Amino acid sequence: MKTGDLGKAYQDHEMVFRQGEAGDWMYVVLEGKVEIYLERDGHEIPLRLFRQGDFLGEMSLFQRELRPYNARALGAARLLTVDKKNFLRRIQEDPTMAFRLVQELTGRIQELNEDIAVLSRALRESMGGSRGGS
Numbered sequence: 001m002k003t004g005d006l007g008k009a010y011q012d013h014e015m016v017f018r019q020g021e022a023g024d025w026m027y028v029v030l031e032g033k034v035e036i037y038l039e040r041d042g043h044e045i046p047l048r049l050f051r052q053g054d055f056l057g058e059m060s061l062f063q064r065e066l067r068p069y070n071a072r073a074l075g076a077a078r079l080l081t082v083d084k085k086n087f088l089r090r091i092q093e094d095p096t097m098a099f100r101l102v103q104e105l106t107g108r109i110q111e112l113n114e115d116i117a118v119l120s121r122a123l124r125e126s127m128g129g130s131r132g133g134s
Contacts, residue, residue, distance in 0.1 A: 025061070
């Protein structure tokens with residue numbers, strides 16, 4: 001079966017999901033690109049770009065919280081929707097899938113830690129580089 005037979009097709013800038021929506025499924029990018037971004041005070045803050053083979057929205061499989069960001073296709077894209085039941089079944093069939101998921105999430109955490117360090121340094125520098133010594 002070709003990837004063109006799987007998933008849902010999205011057009012350029014079509015929303016995959018919106019910030020604040022409920023959902024208990026994740027997505028796998030089969031073709032194209034998907035951008036996630038936040039909306040704050042009428043501005044868009046880009047967060048990450050996902051390409052073929054990447055997954056997004058996985059937090060909703062583990063937490064019952066609303067989507068924390070928006071996701072939209074950039075150009076034509078095709079995404080596979082994976083609900084919790086199918087995700088757990090796939091993990092049972094292929095336990096290495098769980099390892100790959102943890103590996104990816106660990107990489108994302110490392111990137112976030114690096115971003116926090118950069119932002120922290122920039123904030124300290126913008127405040128004069130010191131905390132006010134006595």
